[in-house]
Amino acid sequence: MKKMIVASTSTIFGSGYLEYLLPTLEKHFANVKSIVFIPFARPGGISYEKYTALAKKAFAGIHINVKGLHEFDNYKAAILKAEGIFTGGGNTFELVNQLYKQEVLASLKIAIEKGVPYLGTSAGSNICGVSMMNTNDMPIVYPPSFTTLGCIPFNINAHYLDPVKDSTHMGETRATRIKEFHVFNETPVLGLREGSWLEVNDNNITLQGKYTARVFQQNKVPFEVESGREVVV
Template identity: 40%
Template structure:
């Protein structure tokens, strides 16, 4: 498989995808046709136009899967797929409704390059359980695409030592997740991403990632750290909370 999983698509003070544009255009097939999945936001046309503006100057043709009456056929007519960010629950519900959940999984396992950002990166994990989003809709299940066997937390935020906010930090929330589920969680800070090529996986980008595992302290992973061993572990989930 070929995966490029971005923590974020927009970096503060920069245009859409500008912080990772060289990486993105180098990952996508040159001169290819890209299937864009815009379902995480409500305005699919505006979202697709934003992606076109960023990528078509590099010679990449962008097709929103919603622009076809048969989104699965549109996917199969393209050379790569990009699942954009927004609300993960809304995105997953639409992937189920359109048949794209199964179709994307099969296409990517068959060799189609997959790029995700934020919610689209969440989709690459086995389940939705480490998203930051509010469940504004209820998908049929929490099961996502399962392209990697570990969980991902995009937009990972470090605790602010000066904050007076008494709610859980991101680290506390992920620790709670690990109390119920035995599976690694890769926290991707903004500006970082994960690249998977076959049986190799590497953290890349401008900032380190943070790895959470049950029973061990969180581990800092500088950019260019190989994490291929994460691809070889089978997760164990608490089935009571899978939306089934």
């Protein structure tokens, strides 16, 4: 029985770290006293210690303790015994690289599928899909594989941005890059806008937040999913 929050971002404009999600997280992690935090994505190259401190401060607001995975002697056991798990954002390439290097990707999937409440933001959401191939991040390291958890049957493009009318930017839009992906790959992609998240209860996936999400499928016209509606691809 999967129980997941898959969020586009940890922070929205004018809000503190995880602040906009805290009411949802308080319900999501009800009866959870301690969370294992996976800090591998290291946004801006921040240390594991500083990143974990940031997560600790946020969760203190809902009276939940946080301990970084790097603080445990046995990473696999820590994940499999966790009451709850949070994977933070940053660089998806480095996150996936470390999950493979530390041999914990399979353990994380097992924990999620047995019902351990999971939160992912940004890179931590990218890994929930079939692969990490729709990340926006720079390939600063080369992970052994792009295959990720496969806990949802599509890929996430976090921080999805719509084309800006009259913009002078001449590069590819997010939609163009996803179209390029679909020349070679069949996996559907969900463009998840800032301030939006998915609530996953077993195989039911529902969009939450203020905005719609955009679904891209190979050789089909993209369409929008309304907030509060089930995501079916």
